[in-house]
Every structure is written in C-alpha cells, then in structure tokens.
Amino acid sequence: MKAFFFDKMFETVVLSDTVFSVPSRYQKLAPLGVGAQGMVCSAYDTVTQQNVAIKKLSRPFQNVIHAKRAYREFKLMKLVHHKNIIALLNAFTPQASLEEFQDVYLVMELMDANLCQVITTELDHERLSYLLYQILCGIKHLHSAGIIHRDLKPSNIVVKSDCTLKILDFGLARTAGTSFMMSPYVVTRYYRAPEVILGMSYKENVDMWSVGCIMAEMIRGEVLFPGSDHVNQWNKIIELLGTPSLDFMMRLKPTVRNYVENLTYFEGSPFHELFPDEFFPSGSTDNDRLRADQARDLLSKMLVIDPEKRISVDGALMHPYIREWCEEGEVNAPAPDPYDDSVDEREHTVEQWKELIYQELKEYEVNHHIE
Numbered sequence: 001m002k003a004f005f006f007d008k009m010f011e012t013v014v015l016s017d018t019v020f021s022v023p024s025r026y027q028k029l030a031p032l033g034v035g036a037q038g039m040v041c042s043a044y045d046t047v048t049q050q051n052v053a054i055k056k057l058s059r060p061f062q063n064v065i066h067a068k069r070a071y072r073e074f075k076l077m078k079l080v081h082h083k084n085i086i087a088l089l090n091a092f093t094p095q096a097s098l099e100e101f102q103d104v105y106l107v108m109e110l111m112d113a114n115l116c117q118v119i120t121t122e123l124d125h126e127r128l129s130y131l132l133y134q135i136l137c138g139i140k141h142l143h144s145a146g147i148i149h150r151d152l153k154p155s156n157i158v159v160k161s162d163c164t165l166k167i168l169d170f171g172l173a174r175t176a177g178t179s180f181m182m183s184p185y186v187v188t189r190y191y192r193a194p195e196v197i198l199g200m201s202y203k204e205n206v207d208m209w210s211v212g213c214i215m216a217e218m219i220r221g222e223v224l225f226p227g228s229d230h231v232n233q234w235n236k237i238i239e240l241l242g243t244p245s246l247d248f249m250m251r252l253k254p255t256v257r258n259y260v261e262n263l264t265y266f267e268g269s270p271f272h273e274l275f276p277d278e279f280f281p282s283g284s285t286d287n288d289r290l291r292a293d294q295a296r297d298l299l300s301k302m303l304v305i306d307p308e309k310r311i312s313v314d315g316a317l318m319h320p321y322i323r324e325w326c327e328e329g330e331v332n333a334p335a336p337d338p339y340d341d342s343v344d345e346r347e348h349t350v351e352q353w354k355e356l357i358y359q360e361l362k363e364y365e366v367n368h369h370i371e
C-alpha cells in the first residue's frame with residue numbers, strides 16, 4: 001500500500017540561508033522569526049485557505065537534548081487544545097523513510113507578533129489586563145495537564161492585533177538541565193524564578209514569577225532583571241526586591257545557601273517606587289488611578305522571591321485587576337489527557353529519539369489525512 005505521504009509534492013524554498021521543503025499546498029513562504037530550535041515562516045495554506053506559521057526544527061537530531069525537546073514539543077502540541085496555547089494544524093517531514101529522516105516541520109496557527117514587539121508599545125489597562133488574563137488561562141490549562149512551564153518569556157508568547165494571545169511552547173522538561181545547551185542560540189533567563197535559578201524544588205506558582213516579570217516589563221518598557229548569567233540574575237533580583245528571609249535561605253541546598261547568604265544584604269525597594277504612577281497609562285480618572293493601584297498590588301504579589309508567599313495562578317485570576325475577564329470556559333477548560341512526563345526522564349540515544357519522532361509523525365499523518 002502506498003502511504004499518502006509519498007503522494008505529497010514537496011517544494012523547496014531557501015529563506016535567509018534556511019532550506020524549507022514543504023508540501024506544495026503551502027505557498028508564499030516568508031521568514032517570521034528564529035527561536036532556539038530553528039526558523040519559523042509564515043505561509044498561505046491553499047487547502048484550508050488560511051495563513052499559517054511553519055516551524056522547521058533545525059537539525060533536531062544533532063544531539064540528545066535537541067532530539068528530546070523536539071519529541072516533547074511535538075507530543076505536547078498534539079495533546080493540548082486550548083485557545084491560549086498555540087494549536088498544531090499539521091506536521092510533516094519531506095523525507096520518505098526513517099533512514100533518510102532529517103527534518104521535522106510543525107504547522108501552526110499564524111499570529112501577528114510576539115510579546116517582545118508589544119512591550120515596546122504603550123498599553124492601556126484594558127489591553128494589559130486582558131493579555132495577562134490570557135497568559136494565566138493558558139498556564140492554568142498547562143498545569144491541569146501536569147505541565148509546569150518554568151520558562152515563560154515574551155518571545156514565546158504571540159498575539160494578534162485583536163489582543164488575543166497564545167503561548168508558543170511548553171517550557172522546560174522536568175529533568176531538563178537549565179544551564180548548558182550546546183547551541184549558538186543565547187538562552188534568555190531573565191524570566192526564570194528564584195526556584196529555577198537556585199535549583200530548588202518548585203510547584204505551579206513558579207510560573208507566576210515569570211508572569212510578574214513579563215507584566216513588569218510591559219509597564220516599564222524594559223526587562224526587569226536583565227542578568228547576564230544566573231549569579232548576576234540573582235543579584236539583580238535581590239537589589240530590587242531585597243534579600244529574602246532566613247526561612248527561605250534554610251530551604252536552599254547547603255552549597256547554594258552558603259553562597260547566597262554571603263552576598264551583600266539588600267533592603268529592596270517598595271513597589272510604588274519600583275512602579276511609580278508615571279509608568280502606568282496616563283489616565284486622570286479615579287478609575288485609572290484605581291487600576292494602577294490594582295496593577296501594582298498584583299505585581300507585588302507575583303514578584304515574591306519566596307514561592308511559599310507568592311500568589312497562585314487561581315489567586316491571580318481572582319485578583320481585582322484580572323477577574324473581570326474571567327469566563328468559566330476559558331479559566332476551567334476541560335483538562336487534556338495527563339502528560340506522561342516519564343518521557344522527560346527517559347534516556348535514549350539520538351537514533352532512538354529519531355525513530356520515536358518518526359513514529360509520532362507517521363501516526364499524526366495517518367490521523368490527519370489532509371491533502
């Protein structure tokens with residue numbers, strides 16, 4: 001029997017030095033951006049007559065880290081369906097056999113810009129709170145599947161001009177090394193929580209720290225903690241927020257604790273100094289001033305070093321700055337099938353990962369027989 005895969009005609013386009021080999025249904029390819037895994041293009045899908053984004057996972061089998069990440073991302077994209085998480089529309093490889101298998105392409109909904117591009121514009125309270133609400137809904141949904149992101153950042157959040165928002169990725173695998181990845185791509189760590197930086201255990205509200213950093217950046221127009229590495233990152237955090245209590249220090253691993261306790265002590269600054277009125281949309285009505293106070297209050301509850309004292313996702317969704325957006329179907333969408341995160345711990349050779357990804361792709365093609 002001839003697999004439908006062989007019926008597809010592939011066309012090759014070279015875009016900024018990257019070769020894109022895609023089924024001919026995808027036309028008008030144009031570069032959109034580059035991430036840790038490779039390049040993303042926009043394209044027009046002549047079958048569904050919609051614009052799409054196509055991501056080419058560049059050399060996913062160059063090492064075990066890349067291969068595992070590609071497998072995890074593909075698996076999770078297939079599993080999770082929520083309006084604030086990017087949806088997978090198609091997936092393919094132009095190679096016709098496992099022996100030749102090299103490239104993985106993921107086709108997704110096309111959005112207009114990533115959040116880095118939005119941060120530079122001035123946002124009113126309505127837009128700001130609506131964007132945050134959608135990040136929280138997406139995160140809550142991931143949590144309901146047992147996925148704790150830990151690496152949320154503006155470049156991995158995309159928006160449309162109508163202010164709808166989607167999270168692009170699924171963060172760090174449970175056992176991911178957070179420091180070293182053999183790639184020329186510089187990993188952004190500005191949004192990583194103290195638990196991640198200091199190698200502590202973590203729970204769902206680890207993601208609230210990142211949301212706090214993102215919200216702060218949307219208000220200030222610049223990165224809140226632009227650390228050059230983990231050590232510098234920690235210093236930037238305590239300079240602004242103050243050295244955490246002894247109670248927190250006691251929960252650190254002895255070597256980390258020894259280091260952290262010997263750093264200069266900082267008192268930290270109050271939130272009305274970190275985020276003064278002039279940073280907020282310039283409203284003069286009582287309502288605008290109330291909204292600025294509420295925004296500052298939410299920030300002060302998310303940007304808390306000690307996770308035991310930090311707000312939860314549900315707490316943030318119920319906060320006066322956010323709660324007016326809440327809709328049951330968005331906040332409490334049915335949970336996806338739980339993600340089997342034993343995958344994160346599995347050790348395979350590159351060749352074995354390759355075979356696993358190839359099988360997943362074939363399974364996807366059988367279940368999504370769209371010409």
Ligand code: AMP
Nearest residue numbers: 033034035040053108109110111114155
């Ligand atoms: P990634 O490789 O997923 O980190 O994506 C790299 C960049 O490509 C992002 O920061 C976005 O600017 C852009 N991008 C990725 N996916 C999409 C999409 N579905 N719609 C619009 N832009 C996207």
